[in-house]
Structures are given as structure tokens and as C-alpha cells.
Amino acid sequence: MSALFEPFTLRSLTIPNRVWMAPMCQYSADVSGPDTGVANDWHFSHYTSRAAGGTGLILVEATAVSPEGRISPADLGIWNDTQTEAFRRITSFLKGQGTVPGIQIAHAGRKASTDRPWRGGAPVGPGEHGWQPVAPSPLPFNDGHPVPDELTTGQIAEIVGQFADAARRARAAGFEVVEVHGAHGYLIGEFLSPHTNHRTDAYGGSYENRTRFALEVVDAVRAVWPGELPVFFRISATDWLTENAEDDRTGWTADDTVRFAADLLAHGVDLLDVSSGGNAPRVRIPTGPGYQVPFAERVRTGTGLPVAAVGEITEARQAEKIVEDGQADAVLLGRELLRNPYFARHAARELGGEVGSPQQYHRAA
Template sequence: MSILFSPLTLRGLTARNRLWVAPMCQYSAADGIPQEWHHMHLAQFASGGAGIVMAEATAVSAEARISPEDTGLWNDAQRDAWAPIVAAIRERGALAGVQLAHAGRKASTWSPFSGHRGSVPPDQGGWGTVAPSAVAYDGFAEPVELGAAAIDAIVRDFAAAAVRAVQAGFQVIEIHAAHGYLLHQFLSPLSNLRSDDYGGSLENRARLLLRIVDAVRDAAPDAALFVRFSASDWADGGWDVEETATVARWAAERGADFFDISSGGLVAHQRIVTGPGYQVGFAAEVRRRADVLVSAVGQITEASQAEQLLAAGDADAVMAAREWLRDPHFALRAASELGADIDYWPKQYLRARLA
């Protein structure tokens, strides 16, 4: 019996397996509105057997976007454009998820397709950025330090986006607190130099995230609620796996159901050592320390590799990214390789099923 192809139930929602699609920015939206590309991109993974399909980092306000081409959920037009995409995912048997995000000091940047790097100038469609402290990411524009009223507004933005997500049909909501974006910036002492209620101690640095967990849980009581963490800054004096586990436990006590464990992205001087499954140890440590459900991510490309890490108790699910781009039917292929008997092969593709 394959663990990878066993179901997992979260808040009354059952993912048909534990091989899921990680959120991957497409930098292809117009005014925050997802396009036909997003429909094709996401629906194919559901046809390919994914248990959960997580849509990309989706901004909770216009100012929260990583780039001008990011998707959003800050208005009803965006919600309505997401609805048929979500329906297509669900009709193909996967749970539909969305990652709600605020980029903070890493907002208003050029997309990777532009040929440019760094902040987009205001006269070319960029905007001013915000952060816990007025400390720029290397090579980016200096952000404005957030005041109390602006922090309150961001909490409201996450809650409002969560409401729209549910209205669009999303069943899973992930709060993005990783990869150097705003909530990660608050968590890490390398980017949070505040001396008020949002800085200094771990409790204070986690305050904004926990307020958002509360707000999103209240706004979407029936959704499965994920939090994505970077479990290490890969830099001296930065956020680490022990702090990640502590805050994950606090978030679970407030209603978060699951934790998506990645790493890095906060500072340009990070020193990451990569390799197959290089982040799995972080997931295992958070799972053990916090006694919470977690997914592992990071160069997980083989069915046997994914099966083995679940069997070892390192994680409860696998989030893959690039392998889904290489093969949108990764789950169907993995099931055949593992000899898992699944009943959700599309009938149109049965002729390609391996014996």
C-alpha cells in the first residue's frame, strides 16, 4: 500500500493522495486577473492526478504584488476570473488551493521575463514598498516602515482576500510566510529591527502572522488553512528551524491545519546547500518539534524518493514544483511506478497507463 497514494483529510476535506502541486508564480496576470494561461496551467495538474493544486502567490492588495504581472484577490473581478479555473481543478478531482501573499520589501520588482532585475520605477508601473523596517533587500528600493494602522489594514486585506477565495471556490488557503516576503520579513531578526509590539522577541515578531491566521480562519472557517514557512534564512543570526517549529505550534493552536516547509529567500547573502530533498530535514524537524502535519519540498523528483520520505515519517505530504512543470501528469506516472492502484486515471488517457 503506497503512502504517497493514500488519502489525507484536513478539516473535512480529503486530498486523494499526498503528491501536491506547490505554488509557482507565472508572472502572467493583467491587473491581478488570472488569464487563460492560468486555467490551462493549473487544470492540467488536476488531470494529471495531483491531490491538491495550489495556485501561485496571489496578492491581497495591489501593493502586495511581487511584480506588476502577479495575480490578486483584492477585488471581485479577480475573484470572478478565478472561479472557472477553480471549477476546472475541482471537476478533475483535486482540491483547489491558493496562496495568499504580501511581498513587502520584495514587491514592485521586475518579472523574470522582463530582462531586468530589481525594483520597477514608478514611471514604469512600479510603486512604493513597505516592510517591518526601512531596510532594503539588496539591490531593491528602500521600503517604508509600516505603522500600526497600516499593519491593521494588511490583516484586513488578508481576511478580505480569504473571503473572495472561498467565494471563488478555493477549498485550501495558504498564508505565505516564506521566501523573504512580508510575513517572513517580520519573523526574521535580519529584516525586523523594530522595538515595538511587532519586533524583538519571537512572540512579537510572530504577532502579525498570528493575527492573520486568526483573521483568515474567521473569514474562511471551513477552508483547510496552510502556512508556508522558510525554516531557515541560511544566514548567520537569521530565522531558524527551532523558531519555525515554535511559531507553527502557535499557529496550529489558532486553527492552522497544515504547514508547508521550504527555506531561504530573505537575504541576498544566503548560502544554500542544495541537492535532492535538501529541505526535507527542515520539514521533519518542524513535524517532530511542533507535532503538526507538514509537507516537504525541494528537488523531490522521483516517486520512490517521495514514497520513502513519507515512510520515514519526515513529512505527511510532498509538494513538488519543477517536476510538475516537466510532467503535468507526475502523479499518474508515480502511481504506475509505485504500483499504486488509483481510480482517477482520465479515461481518455487509459491507453497510456503502464502495466
């Protein structure tokens, strides 16, 4: 059997194959009124089409734990009952197709309150349904971005509670995997990196202090998430600062990621979703096919924590080799699944694997 189409079990949950959908924001929720942050027909169509295409696990896009935690006013949220109920329609359909439904819960930190990317992605203010961002330290993300408010220790504790509440709601909505978003320069990643965390209290300075908030979030989520179901964590393996010889800024590194992966494993995380970048603007990243896979492999080899690899994975045989060679336990596809919702079905045909087929499509099975 193709390695890419072998089932994968974490705790009591078995995922039917190793072709997974990465969380990708759609910026398509209502921005005001009672349906703010609520999944709608666009989200239903977007996710269910990939399930019909044979994708083994679908991670729903970064879903905010609070209104202030959204990247944009048009982001999804999971801080109220209306949002929770809307997700049930999606999770029910996904499970009906044999796909495992997962969700990424997130807080955008200093990168919050921005416009949709196809409208430029610039910061938006209260007149455009925006708000004042918060962060570990009062450092703007980029030129033209507002200086975020520095979080107090009381506010940090409140956000930890919001992550726990979001995980509880996610389970009520029917999700079977919850992923904590610690990547791409959003709030948790901002605490991790010395580039964005200039605090002098218990949440800043040393490695132990900078990782404190992330581990508190993980512990809070793990405490309310069923013990038989897995918790994922998404991380930027590097800020790409120390890898740029001309850049003297200090950031989070690949060595930090391996060290932190061991901590996450000890705190009950079941899989690390390994990405990179996003915490610093104007950084040169040497992209190319599979360019982030070595980071995932380092974690898997160094800690034994299962990993999923991302980053310009576009071909069936490329994905097969990543799993077959033990570089990662699964691949998370992003742009390729936007281009081709039926990637898994096509890859199975090419590699001799098997995926379930909707009964309505039996003629083409």
C-alpha cells in the first residue's frame, strides 16, 4: 500500500490517510451583527468539497478565541453559541465522508485588525470594524501598523481561559482535532520569539519565560479536550532571522523548535504542524519545493513527536516520498488543495492507494 494512504492513529482517533488540509483563512465571515465570525455557505462549500475529494483530515482555518483575536474583521470565531452551532453543519458532513474534522484556534496578537488580503491587508480602525491590537510588547509589526497594547499578566490569564473555552466549544461543534496556533507571528509566536517579546516579567527574557504562555495555553486546552482525542500545535520553526546573514535581529530558531517540541510532547501535544516565518517583515525566505520539510524531520528525529510537513508540496510522489522516508508522518497541503480539491483522489489513483468515494459518485469510483 502507498505510505501516503496508510491510516494514522493518534490516541483513539484514526485518520484514514496522510493527505491533510492545512488551515487557510478565507476572510469570508460577516464583519458585524449577530453573524459576526459565523461560518456560512462559503465555508460549507469550501470544506465539504475537499472532504468529497478524499482528504483525510481537514483543519478549519485560524478561528479566533475572542473578537480581538481575529486577524481581520471577516475571520471566523468560536467565542459564542451561534458560531459553535454553525460549525456543526460542516463537521457532520465531513465525518459523513470519512474525513476527520479539525480546527485551529488562534489569537492574532499584534497582527490583528487588518483588512482582507485581496484589499491590501492594511490595518483597519474602528470605522472599518477594527480594534486596538494587543501583544507581549508594544512593538508594531511593520511600518504603518499601530503600536499594540502590552498585555498585563491579568489579560494573559484571561486569554489562556479564552483558548480553553474555544476548545470546549470546538468539541461541542463536533471537531475531533484541535490545533493551537503558535505560528506565523501571531500572539503565541510573538511570546516565543525574542524578536517580539521584550518583556522583563515571568513571560519574557529566558527561554523558559518566553515559552510559558504557550505551555499555559496547551495545558488549558488539554485539560478540557477529551483525553482520547489529539491536540496539535502549529509552530514557525524559525523566524528566518538568524538564517539571514545580513540580519542582526535575534529571533526564534530551528534549535529552539526542537527543544520546545520536547516540552510540548511532555505537556500532552500529539503532533507538531511545522511551518515557518511570519513574525518579522522584510525577511528573505529561500522557498522551493518542500523547503520546510527538513524542519519537520528534525523535530521527528530529535524528539519522537509526530509531525506534519508543509510548504510547496504539490505532487503525489513528492508527498509519498516525504512520508515513506520518515521525514514526516503526514503532509498538510495548502495552495495545492485550493487549486485541486480532489488531490487525494487523484494521488490515490497515481500511487495505488485507496480513498472512499461518495455514493453519488459511484460511477467514477
